Amino acid sequence: MARPRLSKNNHTLILLIVGLxxxxxxxxxxxxxxxxxxxxxxxxxxxxxxxxxxxxGSIGVIDPYGSWPWYIAQVMFSPLVMIxxxxxxxxxxxxxxxxAEIGQIYTGIAGLxxxxxxxxxxxxxxxxxxxxxxxxxxxxx
Amino acid sequence: MSPMIDYVIATFTSPENIGTNPQSxxxxxxxxxxxxxxxxxxxxxxxxxxxxxxxxxxLFGSIVVxxxxxxxxxxxxxxxxxx
Numbered sequence: 001m002a003r004p005r006l007s008k009n010n011h012t013l014i015l016l017i018v019g020l021x022x023x024x025x026x027x028x029x030x031x032x033x034x035x036x037x038x039x040x041x042x043x044x045x046x047x048x049x050x051x052x053x054x055x056x057g058s059i060g061v062i063d064p065y066g067s068w069p070w071y072i073a074q075v076m077f078s079p080l081v082m083i084x085x086x087x088x089x090x091x092x093x094x095x096x097x098x099x100a101e102i103g104q105i106y107t108g109i110a111g112l113x114x115x116x117x118x119x120x121x122x123x124x125x126x127x128x129x130x131x132x133x134x135x136x137x138x139x140x141x
Numbered sequence: 142m143s144p145m146i147d148y149v150i151a152t153f154t155s156p157e158n159i160g161t162n163p164q165s166x167x168x169x170x171x172x173x174x175x176x177x178x179x180x181x182x183x184x185x186x187x188x189x190x191x192x193x194x195x196x197x198x199x200l201f202g203s204i205v206v207x208x209x210x211x212x213x214x215x216x217x218x219x220x221x222x223x224x
Contacts, residue, residue, distance in 0.1 A: 042182050056156065058153060097159075097161070103156070113179040120183040
């Protein structure tokens, strides 16, 4: 499929949109780039692993204050985690011991895997431009 | 809200009962599988069922084997240090 030639500003905008989409919904950046199989695999896998983490440890594992290093990794999964974090920080959700440990690891790894997907989808969007321009605009950038 | 939705939400508000026993290490397996699938989904230039599955199984196996070797080495070090 022929992709339209993009100006430098459009290209930056596309990279930004792809990055934001990937962050908002895991795999959405790939979907936008017409990589549907990849998008579905990533969406299902990351959602399952993040959901499993919340199920095992309870939503209390998202703790912006008590365990902020994990929280940073969890937020990479989606900005919606910040809303959940705000809701959870009000308290009342028990989290302790081994389930908390496993829940944090699962949700944190899901976030970090999504960070990898964000970077990869933005890079792929960048490569598409090089392909459509035949490499001519690479030196201009 | 319906009782069904209430029940589903409630399952996410309290932790599961997981002990600190050797069996709890098996929770590593779903995580290793997810890492393998997620990583290979971004890494492969083209997703084809056969080659994707083969690559995922290969990476999953190497993660598990490496973790097992690491565990054995750590166990051996502890055994030598405490005997």
